[in-house]
Amino acid sequence: MPLEKSPYQDPRTFKMTPAMIRARQPFFVRNMIGLAALLGVSGGVYLYTYKFLHKDNDFSDVPIPPIDEKELAQLKKEYEEHKRQRDSK
Template sequence: MDERWDHQGFTFDDASTQLPRLLRNHNHSQTARMPIIPRSSYYDKNYKQSAALIRARQPFLLKNIATGAAIFAFTISVYAFTIKAVSQDEFSDVKVPDKPTEPARA
């Protein structure tokens, strides 16, 4: 049987025995030290922005603020237009039913 080894020492000689070999060869001490989410160099150990990230984002700050303000203004203008258009509706052509009559007493 021809066994092939990958870079971590797992064998992949037979598909039916692949999982047990992976579990047997797994080093649990490495798993305990690995973070759940890999950290970027732009964040410190508490996932706060580093000075490098703040410097990298600085040129885009004004454009991002202007874009956000434009989107906000557009949203508010659409909302205001809709409220104004609905408030101008006239319902004089809608027939309102008369007051209900009392049922006959027996």
């Protein structure tokens, strides 16, 4: 049963025979329309979800306080020191 030879396949190359191609031909257009519909719906859901989840405006109303040059230099120094310690491990 599962290993029976199909009359619609060439036993040497396993390609479809001309009879199989003729049998499938009337359904090709409808199958492609169905494929396009399924891809369109799933792609639409994916894009909608992607755009909905990437609206990251949670902190847009929170003002960012200005930082002076001394604080920035200190933070950079601490970061470089932390980076060196992490890389040396």
